[in-house]
Each structure stands twice: as C-alpha cells, then as structure tokens.
Amino acid sequence: xxxxxxxxxxxxxxxxxxxxxxxxxxxxxxxxxxxxxxxxxxxxxxxxxxxxxxxxxxxxxxxxxxxxxxxxxxxxxxxxxxxxxxxxxxxxxxxxxxxxxxxxxxxxxxxxxxxxxxxxxxxxxxxxxxxxxxxxxxxxxxxxxxxxxxxxxxxxxxxxxxxxxxxxxxxxxxxxxxxxxxxxxxxxxxxxxxxxxxxxxxxxxxxxxxxxxxxxxxxxxxxxxxxxxxxxxxxxxxxxxxxxxxxxxxxxxxxxxxxxxxxxxxxxxxxxxxxxx
Amino acid sequence: xxxxxxxxxxxxxxxxxxxxxxxxxxxxxxxxxxxxxxxxxxxxxxxxxxxxxxxxxxxxxxxxxxxxxxxxxxxxxxxxxxxxxxxxxxxxxxxxxxxxxxxxxxxxxxxxxxxxxxxxxxxxxxxxxxxxxxxxxxxxxxxxxxxxxxxxxxxxxxxxxxxxxxxxxxxxxxxxxxxxxxxxxxxxxxxxxxxxxxxxxxxxxxxxxxxxxxxxxxxxxxxxxxxxxxxxxxxxxxxxxxxxxxxxxxxxxxxxxxxxxxxx
Amino acid sequence: xxxxxxxxxxxxxxxxxxxxxxxxxxxxxxxxxxxxxxxxxxxxxxxxxxxxxxxxxxxxxxxxxxxxxxxxxxxxxxxxxxxxxxxxxxxxxxxxxxxxxxxxxxxxxxxxxxxxxxxxxxxxxxxxxxxxxxxxxxxxxxxxxxxxxxxxxxxxxxxxxxxxxxxxxxxxxxxxxxxxxxxxxxxxxxxxxxxxxxxxxxxxx
Numbered sequence: 001x002x003x004x005x006x007x008x009x010x011x012x013x014x015x016x017x018x019x020x021x022x023x024x025x026x027x028x029x030x031x032x033x034x035x036x037x038x039x040x041x042x043x044x045x046x047x048x049x050x051x052x053x054x055x056x057x058x059x060x061x062x063x064x065x066x067x068x069x070x071x072x073x074x075x076x077x078x079x080x081x082x083x084x085x086x087x088x089x090x091x092x093x094x095x096x097x098x099x100x101x102x103x104x105x106x107x108x109x110x111x112x113x114x115x116x117x118x119x120x121x122x123x124x125x126x127x128x129x130x131x132x133x134x135x136x137x138x139x140x141x142x143x144x145x146x147x148x149x150x151x152x153x154x155x156x157x158x159x160x161x162x163x164x165x166x167x168x169x170x171x172x173x174x175x176x177x178x179x180x181x182x183x184x185x186x187x188x189x190x191x192x193x194x195x196x197x198x199x200x201x202x203x204x205x206x207x208x209x210x211x212x213x214x215x216x217x218x219x220x221x222x223x224x225x226x227x228x229x230x231x232x233x234x235x236x237x238x239x240x241x242x243x244x245x246x247x248x249x250x251x252x253x254x255x256x257x258x259x260x261x262x263x264x265x266x267x268x269x270x271x272x273x274x275x276x277x
Numbered sequence: 278x279x280x281x282x283x284x285x286x287x288x289x290x291x292x293x294x295x296x297x298x299x300x301x302x303x304x305x306x307x308x309x310x311x312x313x314x315x316x317x318x319x320x321x322x323x324x325x326x327x328x329x330x331x332x333x334x335x336x337x338x339x340x341x342x343x344x345x346x347x348x349x350x351x352x353x354x355x356x357x358x359x360x361x362x363x364x365x366x367x368x369x370x371x372x373x374x375x376x377x378x379x380x381x382x383x384x385x386x387x388x389x390x391x392x393x394x395x396x397x398x399x400x401x402x403x404x405x406x407x408x409x410x411x412x413x414x415x416x417x418x419x420x421x422x423x424x425x426x427x428x429x430x431x432x433x434x435x436x437x438x439x440x441x442x443x444x445x446x447x448x449x450x451x452x453x454x455x456x457x458x459x460x461x462x463x464x465x466x467x468x469x470x471x472x473x474x475x476x477x478x479x480x481x482x483x484x485x486x487x488x489x490x491x492x493x494x495x496x497x498x499x500x501x502x503x504x505x506x507x508x509x510x511x512x513x514x515x516x517x518x519x520x521x522x523x524x525x526x527x528x529x530x531x532x533x534x535x536x537x538x539x540x541x
Numbered sequence: 542x543x544x545x546x547x548x549x550x551x552x553x554x555x556x557x558x559x560x561x562x563x564x565x566x567x568x569x570x571x572x573x574x575x576x577x578x579x580x581x582x583x584x585x586x587x588x589x590x591x592x593x594x595x596x597x598x599x600x601x602x603x604x605x606x607x608x609x610x611x612x613x614x615x616x617x618x619x620x621x622x623x624x625x626x627x628x629x630x631x632x633x634x635x636x637x638x639x640x641x642x643x644x645x646x647x648x649x650x651x652x653x654x655x656x657x658x659x660x661x662x663x664x665x666x667x668x669x670x671x672x673x674x675x676x677x678x679x680x681x682x683x684x685x686x687x688x689x690x691x692x693x694x695x696x697x698x699x700x701x702x703x704x705x706x707x708x709x710x711x712x713x714x715x716x717x718x719x720x721x722x723x724x725x726x727x728x729x730x731x732x733x734x735x736x737x738x739x740x741x742x743x744x745x746x
Contacts, residue, residue: 156606163603167642192577198549198598200570200578211575460718461689468690468714474743475710509692 073175073195075248076108076121078207079214079238080177080190084225087188087258088235088266089179091119092250104251112138113148114262116180118158121207122195123173130165130172134158151180155191155199163197171195175207181258188258206238213245214238228257232266243274314422315340317375318516320456321351322506323426324470325436327493329527330428332370332438333503334456335511335538336520347519347540349375353382354524354531355427356389356400365531367405367429368524372456373443374422381421385409402429406439406447413445420444424455429526436493436526451491458510458517465509469502470494496525504536511539545597545645546667548573550721551583552681553593554712555651555662556695557674558704561732562660564591564651565712567683567743569724570598579724579745583681586736587612590628591729593649595681596667600644607635625652625661629671636669643667647680653731660731677711683722686715705730705739713743 077092095106109119110131118134120127138157142148149157155178165172178191192198192205204218221234232255239253252270256263318339323332334351337344351372357365369385371378388408392400400408406427413421420443431437440453452470454462467473472489480487494502503523510517518541523534542548550571555564570581584593585605592608594601611631615623623631629650636644644667651662663671664678672678677695679687690711699707709728716722726741 159602160606163599166599194572196548196597196599197602198570198572198577199602200581200598202578205577211577215575458689460685461692464686464690464714464718465693467717468710469693473717474713505693509689512692513688 073122073173074208075246075250076208077210077239077242077246077250077253078108078119078121078175078177078205079210079235079253080119080179080192080202080205081218081222081231081235082179082188082190082203082224083231084227085188085259086228086231087117087179087181087190088228088231088255089117089119089177089190089258090235090239090253090255090268091121092252093254094249094251096248097124101249101251105254106251107254109254109256110135111263112154112178113142115148115183115258116151116154116178117256117258117263119177119179119256121175126172126174130162130174134161137161148183150184151178151182151189151191152201154178154180155189155193155201158191159193159197159199162193162195166197177205177207179256179258181260183260186260209246210238210242213241217241228259239270240274243270244276313419314374315376316373316422316457317345317349318457319349319351319372320454320458320462320507320510320514320517321370321372321424321426322452322454322462322466322503323370323428323438323440324452324466324499324503325428325438325450325493326496326499328430328434328436329496329499329525330368330430330436330438331496331499331503331523331525332368332426332428333507333521333523334370334372335507335517336522336535337516337518338375339516342515344519350522351375351378352522352524353386355382355386355405356393362386366399366526367402367427368526368531369409370426370428370455371423373424377421378423378425381412381423381425384412388412402427402431402437402439405429406437406449409439409441410445410447413441413443415445417444424459426453426455428524430528434528454506456517458514461510461513462506465506466502470499500525500534507538543573545600546595546647547682547721549596549598549601550682550719551581551595551598551601552679552683552687552712552716552719552722553583553595553647553649554677554679554687554691554708554715555593555649555664556677556691556699556704556708556711557660557662558699558701560653560658560660561699561701561704561730562651562653562662563704563708563728563730564593564649564662565708565726565728566593566595567681567712567716567722567724567726569722571721574720576724582727584727584729585609586729587628588616588622589655589731590623590625590650590652591731592628592632593651593680594646595649596644596646600646604644604646604648608632611635622655624654624656625650625663626654628652629661629663629665629673632665633669633671636665636667640668647684649678649680651678651729651731653733655733658733681722683715683719686718687711690715701730701732701737705737709739709741713741717744 079090081088091108093106094101095103111117120131173195176193180189192200192202204222206214255266255268257266319335321334336348338346338349353369354362354365355367355369357363389400425441427439429437439449441447452466471491475489477487507521518538521536521538525532553566566583570578612623648665662678663673677691694707694711725743728739730737
C-alpha cells in the first residue's frame with residue numbers, strides 16, 4: 001500500500017482530528033483519486049496510520065461512511081412540536097457508543113439564546129463540537145448587538161454554517177432541531193435541519209427512526225393551535241410508541257419548552273411501562 | 278425490472294438501453310457472460326372507448342443510439358386466419374425486447390387459434406388476457422422482457438384493455454402507455470382521458486369542488502389524442518419516431534392506420 | 542443513496558405565453574421515500590426575475606441565498622433591477638465557478654425583460670450550461686413527465702389565464718406520476734405590470 005497521507009494539508013488534518021471515521025473518509029478520497037498534487041511523500045509510515053484506522057472498520061469490506069455513522073444517530077430520538085404559544089423539544093437521554101449505553105441522563109440540547117434551543121443528534125464528537133460552536137456565535141451576536149437573533153435568523157445562520165462545513169474537508173454529521181419563540185411576531189417556531197443542511201420550517205418534526213414512528217401520529221393529532229397540555233399529550237403518544245416499537249432503549253426523553261417567557265425544562269415521567277400487543 | 282433480472286450486461290457490448298450504463302472493462306481477469314436481453318426502445322399506448330379499443334405504437338426499432346429499422350411493428354393481431362390474420366378480434370402490443378415480443382405474440386396467437394379449433398368459438402378477451410398473464414408468469418425466472426398491452430371488445434361489446442408487467446401482473450384499464458416514453462405519455466393520458474386534476478368550475482369551494490367525471494371518449498377524439506401523445510413523445514424521446522401504427526378494434530373488425538412520424 | 546438530484550425530490554416548470562410567462566413548482570421536501578415537509582417552495586423571486594431551483598435541498602437553499610445576495614448587490618451597484626437575460630448569465634457563470642464540485646441543482650429562470658417587454662425563460666444544467674427555450678423549461682425528478690405534459694398541452698400565445706391553466710395542469714399531472722414530487726404547488730403568472738401567485742392544493746399523497 002503506497003503512502004496514504006501525502007499532502008501537507010491531509011497530514012495536518014490527521015494530527016488535528018482524532019476521529020477515526022474522518023480518517024476513513026480521507027483514506028477513501030486519497031486512495032481512490034490519483035491526485036496530481038500528491039507528490040510530496042509523507043514521512044509518516046503508512047502502516048502506522050492503517051493500524052490506527054483498522055479498529056473502527058469491521059473486517060475486510062470497508063463500509064460506506066454513512067452506514068456506520070447514521071446507525072447510532074438513527075436510534076437517537078429528537079422530537080419537536082409547536083402549538084398555539086409554545087414549542088416543545090424532546091431529546092432521548094441515552095448517550096450511545098455502538099451497542100453500549102454510556103449515560104442515561106444525556107442532554108442533547110443547547111440553549112442558543114433566551115428564546116431558541118437547539119437539539120442535536122449524530123456522530124459523537126461532531127454534535128457537541130458543532131452545537132457549542134453555534135451556541136458561542138449566537139451568544140456573541142447577542143452580546144455585540146444587545147439583542148437576540150430571531151429564531152428564523154438563527155436557523156438560517158446554523159444552516160449556513162452546516163452547509164459551509166458540508167463542502168469542506170470534514171463535514172459535520174449532525175442532525176438538528178431548532179425550537180424557538182419569535183418575540184417580534186409572537187409566534188412559536190420549529191426548524192428541521194439534517195446533516196446535509198437541508199432546512200425546513202415545520203409545525204412538528206423528528207429525526208432518525210423516530211420519524212417513521214412519530215410523524216404519522218403527529219400528522220393525525222397535531223393542529224397549529226393546540227394548547228401546551230394537548231402538545232404534551234401528543235408527545236406522550238409519541239414517546240409511548242417509541243418505547244413500544246424501537247428495538248433499543250433510548251432511556252426516555254428530556255423535554256424542554258420554549259414560550260414567550262423563555263426556555264424551561266419540563267418534568268417528564270418515563271418510568272411507566274408500555275404494553276406491547 | 279432490475280430486481281427480476283439482476284445480471285448486468287457484459288461490458289462494452291452493444292445494443293443496450295440508455296437506462297443501463299455499460300462501464301469500461303476492468304483490468305485483470307475478465308469474465309465473459311451472455312446477456313440475453315436487449316432494449317429495442319419504442320413506445321406503445323392503448324385507450325378503450327364505449328364500443329372500441331385503440332392500440333398504437335411507433336415503428337422505430339433501436340439498439341443504443343442506432344436505428345435498426347424504421348418499420349418494425351409492435352402491434353399484432355391475435356387469433357386470425359392466415360398471414361393477414363383475417364377475422365382477428367384481439368390485438369396485442371409489445372414493447373421492450375423485440376425478439377421476446379415476437380416470441381410472445383407467436384405463443385399467444387397459437388393458443389388463441391387452438392382454443393377456437395378445440396371449442397368451436399373465438400376466445401373472449403377476458404380469457405385471452407388471463408391466459409397471457411399465465412404465459413408471462415410461466416417464465417417468471419427468465420421473463421419475456423416486454424411490457425404488453427392487450428386490446429379488444431368484451432362480451433358486452435365495450436372496449437376492453439389489459440396492461441401487463443413483464444412477469445404477468447395485469448389489470449383492466451381505460452388507458453395505458455408503455456415503453457421508453459411511457460413516463461412522458463402517461464401523465465398526459467391521465468389528464469386527457471381520465472380527466473385527472475380537472476374540476477367542474479363553480480361546483481363548490483375546497484373539498485366540495487366536484488371532479489370532472491371521466492366518460493368514454495368518442496373515437497375521433499381518441500385518435501387525435503393518440504396522435505398528439507406520439508408527436509409529443511417523438512419531440513422529446515430519441516427512441517421514439519419514424520412511424521405510428523394504430524389498430525382500432527370495433528364490432529366490425531380491426532381497422533389499421535399508419536401515419537408518418539418525424540424521422541430525426 | 543442514489544443521485545444527489547433525487548434524494549429530496551421536486552419539480553419545476555416555466556412556460557412562455559402572450560406577453561406573459563409562468564413559473565411553477567411543487568412543495569415537497571423528502572428524504573428518499575419519507576416526506577419531511579409539504580411546504581418547501583422551490584421558486585425564489587428576485588424583484589422582477591424568478592428563479593426556480595430543484596435538486597438537492599441543501600443546495601437549493603444555498604444557491605437561492607447566494608443569488609439573493611448577488612442580485613441585491615447588482616441592484617445596489619447598478620441602481621437598476623436585474624434583467625432576466627443578465628440573471629441567466631449570472632446563474633450560468635456562478636454555477637460554472639463550481640465546475641468540479643457542482644451545486645446539485647437544475648435552475649430555471651423566468652421573467653419579463655422590462656426594456657424590450659419580451660417574455661424570457663431559460664434552464665440550466667448543474668454546471669451552468671444554458672438552455673434557451675422559446676416554449677417551456679422543465680426540471681426536477683418529474684422532468685420526464687413534465688416534458689410529456691408540456692409537449693402535449695402547451696401552445697403558442699396563451700393569454701395569462703389560459704397559461705395559468707396550462708402550466709398548472711402540466712405540473713399537477715406530471716407530479717402525480719412521480720413519487721418524489723407533489724404535495725401542492727406554487728404558480729406564478731408574470732405579466733408586464735402584474736404578478737399573480739397562486740397556491741394549488743393538488744393531491745396530498
């Protein structure tokens with residue numbers, strides 16, 4: 001096998017990012033294309049790098065980068081419901097790494113400013129890295145301008161950053177829900193953003209497998225001017241269905257609510273068992 | 278269809294449809310295999326009326342970007358006497374792999390004739406339609422690579438039209454387009470024959486708005502529709518053109534019309 | 542995963558009439574077979590010029606945002622609105638800048654040139670090759686179906702109301718035969734001194 005990391009850029013990348021999947025991507029790119037720039041021979045032994053790669057690649061056939069990535073993010077649950085004067089955002093509490101649950105009280109959300117909340121799922125390192133980068137920038141905006149960015153502006157900023165990263169050397173594999181309350185129009189809002197940076201404003205949304213179980217329930221029961229209590233009732237129907245049908249235990253959901261008064265955590269009991277027919 | 282026959286065409290071999298992309302031959306060990314199918318392009322369509330059925334097909338035959346011939350009929354009379362198929366009351370149209378189409382036509386023709394000799398009466402279209410389904414399904418694991426449409430008159434004298442997939446799944450319909458330009462023609466037919474997305478003006482608000490009810494069209498209108506559909510398809514699809522063959526089945530027999538289409 | 546052009550689905554069509562043009566799009570946004578949103582318009586108005594974008598949803602947003610910026614900058618610098626012809630060349634050169642890493646979109650431009658008063662439509666491939674058409678332009682996952690319906694229904698010199706009916710029927714019937722498009726439509730009828738935007742419900746499946 002010839003030297004894999006040939007260019008200076010790629011070598012620097014190796015030292016910066018310790019995530020193995022990203023290395024796989026670089027490996028795929030540099031090995032599949034005969035790059036004319038790749039003339040400067042690297043002094044890093046190729047075998048050494050390959051050794052670092054192999055543990056994450058199961059056996060001989062190398063899987064597509066998406067199949068292994070999306071698996072864990074698909075079993076993570078993100079749900080969002082808007083109503084008359086509120087937005088509910090729910091995120092599963094399990095922090096998973098392969099088949100192992102590392103934590104049962106994980107918070108997959110970050111408050112961006114007083115009235116917008118971002119929930120995230122996806123590849124382990126990317127999620128928090130991206131979320132906190134966004135959080136810092138939105139907060140910086142609030143400090144500099146002495147006013148908050150509106151939810152729609154926030155959503156478009158987040159999308160822009162994710163889209164920019166998408167065409168960079170190392171894209172973020174992160175799915176997002178942006179719940180907010182627009183204080184100017186006095187309306188709740190919810191934005192759905194996937195890892196390709198597709199942005200859709202929606203009345204209710206989900207990510208991962210939760211989409212297949214919950215969207216149909218929401219299609220049937222949701223209405224734009226439901227009350228908060230009705231919203232929670234629909235959320236309960238969704239989480240019960242997930243408990244019933246998802247093959248993995250997602251350790252319940254953490255529920256946050258955004259209203260005109262700001263963001264608050266909502267008590268959500270998930271110790272009851274759900275009967276499966 | 279890919280699920281039915283997963284074998285890819287051999288590399289660099291000529292004469293495949295545009296849907297299949299022949300890739301460059303890989304270096305090293307080369308495996309030779311025989312791919313038994315070719316796509317000869319072209320399109321067919323059928324529309325049934327109150328007392329008639331029309332089947333139509335273009336007459337171009339292609340292999341890749343080449344034209345084999347400008348006159349290769351895709352419409353066949355079934356169960357008639359002699360080389361002219363005298364007295365036939367059923368028409369079969371086949372599009373896809375022309376050799377399979379020809380073989381299928383021969384088989385069905387023989388069966389319908391044998392039926393007449395053995396039972397002393399002509400086969401009904403419904404019976405013929407079901408028989409065709411069985412023929413196709415009989416080759417479930419080495420299918421006739423064709424999309425068939427069968428037309429005739431039912432026992433009440435109404436226009437009857439049956440459409441098939443290559444392995445024999447079939448359905449009686451008002452209209453159907455098949456072949457290379459099916460995706461172009463079918464939505465046009467939905468609109469013009471079954472009046473899809475057409476509403477009666479002023480008949481109500483929102484969900485109360487009345488849909489325009491489809492009714493069998495007069496023969497003249499249908500003929501015009503068929504010609505429009507094909508001249509449209511010829512403009513935008515390179516595998517369709519040269520000639521338009523139409524067969525109109527009425528109680529008086531089968532009338533055949535041939536018209537020129539663009540040859541570019 | 543298939544082609545980037547057909548992950549999200551969508552369709553767009555533009556047509557020329559007598560002293561008017563029409564541009565219409567569907568509203569679906571999906572991820573393969575799953576429909577995520579039924580309110581994702583693919584036509585973006587930039588003053589007098591209208592841009593339709595189908596293809597990868599993320600690039601639809603990126604490219605529409607980029608052109609909003611570029612058209613605004615053009616108007617500020619030139620102190621006049623952009624003409625459809627100039628817009629066409631702007632789209633073409635912008636897309637070709639990304640020749641070896643394209644935006645996965647198939648744009649359509651429609652508008653009336655206010656200097657000549659003539660209707661103008663054109664389409665592009667993802668790297669900016671312009672298709673100037675006198676009749677109609679189609680794009681998206683239902684482009685085959687749209688070619689069929691437009692070729693069958695369109696005729697020259699349609700009046701605005703007739704053009705609306707023609708473009709709507711062409712789009713609605715085309716997307717009903719495409720699993721990745723549909724869920725309602727937006728239709729713009731652009732005349733010299735008037736633009737009418739209509740929302741069509743269409744089949745919700």
